[in-house]
Amino acid sequence: MTITALDFEGCYRAVSTRDSRFDGQFFTAVRTTGIYCRPSCPAITPKRANVSFMPTAAAAQQAGYRACRRCLPDAAPGSPLWNVRADLAARAMRLIGDGVIERGGVPGLAATLGYSQRQLTRVLTTELGAGPLALARAHRAHTARLLIQTTEMPMSDIAFAADFASIRQFNDTVREVFAVSPTTMRTESRRSPRTDAVAPGTPGLLTLRLPYREPLDTGWLTWFLSAHAVPGMELWADGVYTRSLRTPHGHATIRLSFQPGHVRAELALRDMRDLAPTVARVRHLLDLDADPMGIDGALGIGRADDAATPSSEAIAGHGFTPGIRVPGCLAxxxxxxxxxxxxxxxxxxxxxxxxxxxxxxxxxxxxxxxxxxxxxxxxxxxxxxxxxxxxxxxxxxxxxxxxxxxxxxxxxxxxxxxxxxxxxxxxxxxxxxxxxxxxxxxxADPDILLDTDLVVRQGAARAGIDLGDTTRWAPWRSYLSMHLWKTALEHRGALVREPALQEAKTHD
The missing domain is CATH 1.10.340.30 (Hypothetical protein; domain 2)
Structure with a gap:
């Protein structure tokens, strides 16, 4: 999807119905207010003549729009396009999310991808509406907002942790992106129930809400994390996954638990500059940026009376449960x-x-x-x-x-x-x-079929699926593999079917 390829009618329909499935996949820029929003923003739907649609928050900011303070568009789940697409722009976005520009600048990003800086900038500007510096700036602004709203860190420390070059640049960026000063943003956050603020006196400890698109098959992720937990560096207890990981500037310990609409993530960071890459890796580990309704629809998963609508219960046909994820990795x-x-x-x-x-x-x-x-x-x-x-x-x-x-x-x-x-x-x-x-x-490749895996083959036999003819499942064969894996394990009694987690929406 390029900046010129966004379907206006499809986007406007999603905005009119406040369809949260599209949060993070595009952004609505309203000319009369100068604000950009996520598609599910509860505000009154703007008139057609007053809106345009942007593929990234950075594109909206580059065009002079500021983030809506009601729907917090930068807090939407990330776009699933960066996994589905394998082109240069998508690969660059994955690396930007991991903080490559903050650590090595645009030259480091270009070298990692094997392109010249000029060519990389041209492609990203054409595809995403913003160059690498603007994309990284949007990423820093999101990190700054998280730290402002969820910690008691001094603003000077937040500027450093979010990789701003100076306090002035930090202040100017926050004001430009969010239309408030950092101090005002913190004051407002204390009156808002959206964030889980950490009590003063716990430096390096953050509690965040990482949003995902519903539904979420927690039974599958619970089994995967608990069954593969390695004593000494991982722990699964009382519904909480705890583990250590290396980060660009040191190491961190994470504690994750599944909640309706979000994952509660407690992060103990040795260096606060590692916040953004740690969050990106956690989202990758749990596949939180997937579009489960789109995937389930393509795989034919839904209620027996409405094949296009996922249900929180097992469905007819192959017996798959909606909302399955393909676990990623931290390293x-x-x-x-x-x-x-x-x-x-x-x-x-x-x-x-x-x-x-x-x-x-x-x-x-x-x-x-x-x-x-x-x-x-x-x-x-x-x-x-x-x-x-x-x-x-x-x-x-x-x-x-x-x-x-x-x-x-x-x-x-x-x-x-x-x-x-x-x-x-x-x-x-x-x-x-x-x-x-x-x-x-x-x-996070969505289209790899593990057709040589014994357990996947057993699951296919039980589901009545011919692994020799799977083109109709493209480009979601990785998710098909997980469904088949789960089907076989359930038959063995290795895991118990749990309903997908799909309750009232909450926002970060």
Missing amino acids: GSELLLCTMIGQQISVRAAGTHIARLVDALGEPIDGPVPRLFPTAETIAEHGAEVLTGPARRVSAIVAAARAIADGELVLHSGRTADDLRRDLLALDGVGPWTADYVTMRSL
Whole structure:
């Protein structure tokens, strides 16, 4: 979708019906007020002649519009287009969300993507209505709003944490984007029930509400997170997922729980500059930017009396539940190495092997989970001393870690699926299933069918689906894989079917 390809009638229809499914997919700019909103904004629908539609918040800001203080358009779930699309603009947006520009500037982003700065700027401006600097500025403004509204940090510290060059730039940007000063924004937030403010005296600790599009199949994510939790760096207890992760400037501990309309995320950050990339990685892990109603509709999931409308109960036909997500990852290198460790053994056995590796080589930290996953450099140097199992598999894992450490294998969200899969298959010990699984989860690729997976095949047999003819499920075959996986596990009694979480809407 380019800035010129937005369908006016379709967008206006979504705005007229306040359809929250489109929040984050485009923004409504109202010329008479100078404000831009999310499609579901509760304000009176503007007249056709007064509106235009923008593909990104940055495009609206670039055109001189300020964010609506009622619907908080920057707090909408991210656009699912950045996962569905594999073009340069989409890959750049994923990297911008991870804070690449803040760490390496536009030159760093262009180099990571393999393009010149000039070409990158031209493509992003054409496709998204704003260049890389404007997109990064919108990203910083969103980070600043989160810190202003959810912490008691001094404004000077927030400016630094959100990567503004100066206090003046921070103040000017907040006023321009949100039409209020940072101080006024904080005062207003204390009177609003939208955010979960953290009490003073807890530096580095934030509690955020990460919105998602409903419905959400919490049963599937609960099983996935709990079944794959590695003792020492992950914990699942009382409906809360806790784990440690490395961040660009240090490390963090996250605690996640599912709520109607949002995920409650408690973040303990060693460096506040890591807020934006940590939030982006959590959203990626839980696939929070997916469009479940669009996906379910394409897969034919809905009530028996209305196939286009998802239901919170199991449906007729294949017996799938609406709102399933494809779990992502927090670090591509960790995903690859853990997947290789778990090849040809059970999930529980894999957890035991990975826990041993974490205990021996993981960096100790303070908090409820005591260690970080070891770096690729550490595994390359000492992995052979800790890992057990067939010598060829241990050698392959160590070699993969060395390739990551030496920069021969690059694992980041800006890669194309074809290129990543090719590089993974070039590694000793990595076959098609591992390459597909890692590509699907690390890039949030929506269209990878795990048709060689035994459990997926069992699920297909129970659902009556022919895996030799799946073109009709494109481009959502990753989600089909998850449905089939879940179907087989339910039959085994490994997980209990739970209704999708779909209740009254709440906003960040």
